[in-house]
Amino acid sequence: MLAEDSARIEAQLLERIASGDREAFAALYDRYSGPLFSFAIRIVGSPSEAEDILQDVFVQIWEKAGQFDGSQGKPFSWSVAMTRNKAIDRIRSLQRRSRLIDEATKAVESPVAQMEAGNELNTDEANRVRSAVNSLPEEQRRAIEMAFFGGKTHIEIAAILQEPLGTVKARIRRGMFRLREELEGIA
Amino acid sequence: MTREELQELASLHALGALPPEEARAFEEQLRSDPELRALHEELRDVTNALALSAPPVAPPPALKARILAAIDKPAPDKIIPLTQHQAGRQAGSNFIPWAVAACLVILVTIVFLNNTALRARLHDLAAEQDKSKQQTAMLQSALDELRAKDRVSQVRIAMLGSLLESSPKAVAVSVWDAEKQDGVLVVQNLAPLPADKDYQLWVIDPKQGGPVDAGVFTVDDKGTVHFRFKPRSNVNAAGTFAVTLEKKGGVPAPEGKMVLAGNLL
Numbered sequence: 001m002l003a004e005d006s007a008r009i010e011a012q013l014l015e016r017i018a019s020g021d022r023e024a025f026a027a028l029y030d031r032y033s034g035p036l037f038s039f040a041i042r043i044v045g046s047p048s049e050a051e052d053i054l055q056d057v058f059v060q061i062w063e064k065a066g067q068f069d070g071s072q073g074k075p076f077s078w079s080v081a082m083t084r085n086k087a088i089d090r091i092r093s094l095q096r097r098s099r100l101i102d103e104a105t106k107a108v109e110s111p112v113a114q115m116e117a118g119n120e121l122n123t124d125e126a127n128r129v130r131s132a133v134n135s136l137p138e139e140q141r142r143a144i145e146m147a148f149f150g151g152k153t154h155i156e157i158a159a160i161l162q163e164p165l166g167t168v169k170a171r172i173r174r175g176m177f178r179l180r181e182e183l184e185g186i187a
Numbered sequence: 188m189t190r191e192e193l194q195e196l197a198s199l200h201a202l203g204a205l206p207p208e209e210a211r212a213f214e215e216q217l218r219s220d221p222e223l224r225a226l227h228e229e230l231r232d233v234t235n236a237l238a239l240s241a242p243p244v245a246p247p248p249a250l251k252a253r254i255l256a257a258i259d260k261p262a263p264d265k266i267i268p269l270t271q272h273q274a275g276r277q278a279g280s281n282f283i284p285w286a287v288a289a290c291l292v293i294l295v296t297i298v299f300l301n302n303t304a305l306r307a308r309l310h311d312l313a314a315e316q317d318k319s320k321q322q323t324a325m326l327q328s329a330l331d332e333l334r335a336k337d338r339v340s341q342v343r344i345a346m347l348g349s350l351l352e353s354s355p356k357a358v359a360v361s362v363w364d365a366e367k368q369d370g371v372l373v374v375q376n377l378a379p380l381p382a383d384k385d386y387q388l389w390v391i392d393p394k395q396g397g398p399v400d401a402g403v404f405t406v407d408d409k410g411t412v413h414f415r416f417k418p419r420s421n422v423n424a425a426g427t428f429a430v431t432l433e434k435k436g437g438v439p440a441p442e443g444k445m446v447l448a449g450n451l452l
Contacts, residue, residue: 029254033250034245034246035243038241039239039241041242047247054250058258062258074235081235088203129239129240144202147202152204153205154204155206169198173191173195179237183233
């Protein structure tokens, strides 16, 4: 299914959710829960934290579906932004990421926890995104991931990497532009 | 500002990597620059696609039922999240440790404050408030460590006060997991030691005879340590935790001066 088709179907689901349609909500959960749960774990590092975040996100979707504005982006992007905000808030407030990363590493490495069939978002898309991210030069990938998954500002990234601010900004720009080319049709 | 600099800002903003002030300034610029706005939207889509790069992990099946139950609740207010989590607990959620942790922190804070009031002859109120905050923070730190392992529901807590007139501000919190027979001791304001000395932690079961050695530790130059401990032998019903000052490496039974002690709450 094309990304645009998915976005259209998901926007329709949101419309139905806004009118209180539980079936539409369950259908959207089936589509988004896998990727959003994985994303939340990637940020907070803890499956148990990610469960709470996912619950908060879906409750928010239920309550605010009527506020979704298709002109401002796709439904999945809207949900990702919600998930990221909640997850980054969580790690900032708890400030215990290093411990959680250990837990997450174990969980991700566990074959039981690996996602099997049932994730209804297009896995080809996910594979393409992973491939694009992995194809970035290490320093670009690292800076982008520190920003997106770690919630760090470019100033914090420069301090952590002990690199000049200009270098970090340029790396991020080059990496993002390269991803834009690689992900054309998805993003 | 050059086009390249604007592209950098657009990339950083799309990633959420601009500090608030810079983000606001950039958003102002976006309003008056359609070309920049179009670029920013593309980069924002790239950013959101990055979410798919996370290693795939399936959410637990029970989570769906928990969330569906949550949306059946009345419109959210400040009380709802707890109700939602209670529903989750029935569905096998691991929210229990969070709830227990929160209750423990509140309980310990209350107990400590009450205790402080009773001992007002020793300290003025302001000093005790600071101490209470300090211990609560220490407790939180210790709980965080166990909470990460979903073990908070199994632990008990002891607040250790200073027995030294020379170090009245020394405090410690011991979080003890009887089932696992290990715990965490968080200490603050204890005097740093000379190289030939150690602090030694003891766990005391009133029905079990002598104190059980739980290991030696030192503190940093600020008098703090975060010490994971495991008693050398099984402790059936720990009641008291105590810290003594001993020779380097510790001793089989306490010999030195007791510097901190406290009972399990």
